[in-house]
Amino acid sequence: MIVSAKWKGLTDAKLDNAEVIVEGRDDYAPGSIDYVMSFTPPPGKLASLPNLKAAFCLGAGVDGFLSDPNYPRRVPLVRFVDRTLSAEMTQYLLLQILMHHRRQRFFDAAQRAGQWRQETLQRRTEDTRIGFLGLGAIGSFAAKRLIDLGFQVSGWSRTPKDIPELKSFTGDVALAAFLGEVDILICLLALTRQTAGILNAKTFAALPKGAFVINVARGAHLVEPDLIAALDCGHLSGAALDVFAEEPLPSQSPLWAHADVTITPHIAAVSQPQVVLDYIRDGIAVFERGETPATVVDINTAY
């Protein structure tokens, strides 16, 4: 069995009973490839592998595969779902939420000014409403931790979620009602035709004044000029962005210098090579037994 990989973290990839070919580094016969692992395979690449049994996405979002119009629909596509990845993303969300909620930027400024400014929270924890756009494995994990810390948490998702103390919203009609009750909005959606550009002027207008926005999904979810306009008119109080329409974020982007925007370079949750490899090794074993892993994506819905 030969597996093709293209990710610098996997250049020394070792899988039991498999020869790993790193694309671009080795020659290989297209018909010899049984499995592929990638974030974003070149369009048409998968269709050129006649004996491909399955494709493994190295991250949680599979838009890098399904954006290929020639994706071979007969090939099962497996998402990376892992507790470590969920915990890392939750760490990032907690950090950005708490920097905002606990006014860390305010206290940093007070410290720089040498001032003891004993301000309390602008809004008590139990009155602070955190809303998730997307409540998959990662969102559900994070939501439970935020509920545990005393926040009000809601979520908008394709299917209703039954999480204790979480208010679940479903469907396009409910989106405005969901947004109207959110002080901190988190985008964790899969990127699909339906969700691209969902963080736009209309969405921001539906949020209460002073809301804060966090995008950790994909850059294409956000209409960047709409965010800047909503910040500059004072409707939104701030944003934390880890993903961007173009990465690296171009140096001329006005986001870099915006006082109310925190920028991180797509580091919220990084898959660890060995954890991913263990996951893929287990997944290959399932396919080789003639079964299908639970985390295979529905190609039609991209979930």
Add this chain to the structure above:
Amino acid sequence: MIVSAKWKGLTDAKLDNAEVIVEGRDDYAPGSIDYVMSFTPPPGKLASLPNLKAAFCLGAGVDGFLSDPNYPRRVPLVRFVDRTLSAEMTQYLLLQILMHHRRQRFFDAAQRAGQWRQETLQRRTEDTRIGFLGLGAIGSFAAKRLIDLGFQVSGWSRTPKDIPELKSFTGDVALAAFLGEVDILICLLALTRQTAGILNAKTFAALPKGAFVINVARGAHLVEPDLIAALDCGHLSGAALDVFAEEPLPSQSPLWAHADVTITPHIAAVSQPQVVLDYIRDGIAVFERGETPATVVDINTAY
């Protein structure tokens, strides 16, 4: 029944079936006071109240009462223990831990410079060891959440703790061994004669190089010049301090401008007036039934 209070948050205090006297605002007969609630009563004050049935501390640490050499030992002293307070402190700890662990200051500097610097964590979460000095109600609550997020967690406490996946150390002899395995040290100890000054040069020297220190207990736990020396020689990588020997922190303190120190003005966990009042109302009811609340402090050990 008359209750004496001295806290701006309680100036409108209402307790069922009780008249609340706010000290300094009203005249009162010392013999009319049944209960006192305070953070730090003036030394000798409690001894001047002949009919005092119990004293309620408005916070988790009772050193403001027990530092009074004339504290009337016959009077039960009740600590404030509350899930909300534990969750608020945990929020603060998560924020400071994650700012350090996830390199937020580094990414802030990169953003100011307009640079996309996609650095990974300096240390993976599962290799990062967080150690608690003090594992009471608040420390135990926080420790469990950090374990859940993937950190290695240990604790040094008076009595051994049985928390799943937590490494428990007890007693003076074990202190150095505990410190030798800690990358992020959190002080949550009660302030007693034994613990005052515990964050000193010897303690810092026992930590691995590059360790980070968080003090959210009392300013008197920390020997501030020892901290500055340990930071300046590069042994410690940073500190986050919410409490200080003198509060407000004097403007001439070198801590204000230290590049590796985050200062917050004693805001980590603020007791909420109504939550505290509900707690005290319930506690008074217990005493009036002739019983003793579970959170009465042992005057001899201060725990």
